[in-house]
Amino acid sequence: MKKIFYLFSFVVLGALVASCHLNDLPAFDDNDAFAAFPSASLKIAEDGGVLNIPVHITSLKGAATTVSYEFVNGSATQGVDFEDSANGTITFAAGESEKNIAVKIISHLGTFTGDRAFTVKLKSAGDVNMGASNTCSVTINDTDHPLAAILGTYTASSVADYWGDEYDFNVTLSKDASDVSKIWISNLDPYFASYGYTAPNYNYIYGVVNDDVTMITIPRLQAVGYESVVFNGLDDPDPDVAGAETDILIEIRDGGAKLVVVNAFGTYNAGDGFWSLYPGGLVLSK
Numbered sequence: 639m640k641k642i643f644y645l646f647s648f649v650v651l652g653a654l655v656a657s658c659h660l661n662d663l664p665a666f667d668d669n670d671a672f673a674a675f676p677s678a679s680l681k682i683a684e685d686g687g688v689l690n691i692p693v694h695i696t697s698l699k700g701a702a703t704t705v706s707y708e709f710v711n712g713s714a715t716q717g718v719d720f721e722d723s724a725n726g727t728i729t730f731a732a733g734e735s736e737k738n739i740a741v742k743i744i745s746h747l748g749t750f751t752g753d754r755a756f757t758v759k760l761k762s763a764g765d766v767n768m769g770a771s772n773t774c775s776v777t778i779n780d781t782d783h784p785l786a787a788i789l790g791t792y793t794a795s796s797v798a799d800y801w802g803d804e805y806d807f808n809v810t811l812s813k814d815a816s817d818v819s820k821i822w823i824s825n826l827d828p829y830f831a832s833y834g835y836t837a838p839n840y841n842y843i844y845g846v847v848n849d850d851v852t853m854i855t856i857p858r859l860q861a862v863g864y865e866s867v868v869f870n871g872l873d874d875p876d877p878d879v880a881g882a883e884t885d886i887l888i889e890i891r892d893g894g895a896k897l898v899v900v901n902a903f904g905t906y907n908a909g910d911g912f913w914s915l916y917p918g919g920l921v922l923s924k
Contacts, residue, residue: 803829809922
């Protein structure tokens with residue numbers, strides 16, 4: 639009886655092993671291998687030298703292929719603002735998964751041109767498929783912006799609000815994409831910044847700089863996000879005083895090393911009806 643049981647078990651085990659071979663998954667044959675840009679957009683300063691734009695091949699077996707590409711001019715022009723160092727093709731040997739399109743950036747230091755942009759587009763992926771991410775946009779950042787001296791991050795500490803509370807915080811000024819007289823200011827209100835209410839949802843407003851770069855005027859009543867956080871300039875720290883509102887004025891001192899908010903200002907949160915007030919303005923330093 640034991641012999642019959644062992645014989646039966648052997649037959650069943652053999653059948654199971656055979657069935658495993660029948661149900662093996664088919665090997666990946668790289669029919670789905672593709673070429674694509676891992677990054678949809680890149681940035682480089684105009685004096686950055688060479689920008690390496692990566693192209694990636696997704697292939698389990700390490701397929702070899704030659705990828706061709708082309709440039710599409712935008713506000714940046716090939717031959718004027720950038721040059722191709724790879725002559726329109728890059729070749730992947732078997733097993734290579736990533737190579738770069740090397741683009742030489744032509745510097746225009748000393749001349750304000752504004753940020754310029756162009757696009758790189760894959761034309762052919764050779765022996766693999768074209769991936770969905772087949773374009774990459776490149777921005778060349780101009781370093782000669784007229785307001786370059788005041789752009790960047792400023793720090794302030796031990797600034798008392800209307801109730802005597804003090805804060806350590808940073809304020810960042812960044813350029814506008816199209817208007818050279820406009821700057822964007824993040825986290826000017828330290829109270830909201832201290833609770834994590836920061837740009838871009840809160841605490842992000844614009845100001846206009848005068849021609850001789852000595853004053854920033856921030857138009858009052860700018861709503862800056864969820865729950866209608868509104869910046870307001872005040873001649874009087876009491877928000878209930880009729881006619882007290884004015885624009886927020888910031889003096890630019892020491893060539894942009896220091897910013898001084900010269901009039902009282904406040905921020906109103908319509909969600910809870912709360913004002914944060916700074917009667918004496920603020921002093922910000924780089």
